[in-house]
Amino acid sequence: MKWVPQDIETYLNAKEYVDTAVVPLCSVSMGGEMKQSAAAVEFITLLTGYLERQFTGRLLLFPSFTYLNSKNSESTLNDLKAWEASLTKGEFKHIFYITSEIDWRSQEKELNGTVIWLPSIPLEHMNDSQKMAVIDSQVKQLLGLFTQKWHEIE
Template sequence: MKWVSKDIETYLTAKEYVDTAVVPLYCVSFGNDMKQSASSAEFITLLTSYLERQFTGRLLLLPPFTYLKNERPEETFLEVKKWEENIVKNEFKHIFYITSESDWKLYEKDLSGSLIWIPSLPLEHLNDQQKISMIESQVKQLLSLFTQKWYEKE
């Protein structure tokens, strides 16, 4: 389910079945890194959208947690922890953070949820069919990771 009113309405009537929250992590950078920042966000957006389609009824795709590259990492991490506390309070058993930023690996052990770091694949020179094929391949790899994490906690 996506963070749109129609899906949230469905979620509210069937929330006992939706036990997983997915939080995309977007880093926004200006200047020389701006294009890479946009490319990473595009990749994570496509990836999480396809993932949501695979697990509709089991997970809720939250809006992306977006932060500036030049912010202090500790402050950004504390903000993510606030999100995490609220997600847990709202009875989600599983939280997955999905990012292309390797810096998050430093904080992985301090997160209650599972961090999935996937290096961004450049999509700008691919046609739509090639993009879909590449994203579907990535999602297939994530499917087993998700099911593994679900069974570990049950």
């Protein structure tokens, strides 16, 4: 389910079945790194959207947690921890953070959720069918990880 009114209504009526929150972590850079930042956001957005379609009814895809790359990382981490506390209070048993920013891997121990780092694949020169083939391949790799995490707690 996505963060849109119709899906949220469905979630509220069936939240005992939706135990997983997915939060894309998207860094925004200015200047010379702007294009690379935009490419990473495109990749993560397409990937999490496709992932949501695979697991509709089991997970809720939240809007991206977007932050400035130049911002103090401790401040950004504290902001994300506030999100996490709210998600946990919202009764999500599983929280997955999906990002192309490798720095989050070193921050994972500070979080209760699972950080999934995937290097961004530049999609700008691909047609739509090529993009979806790449995204499909990436999501297939994630399916096992999600299933494994779900079985750990159940």
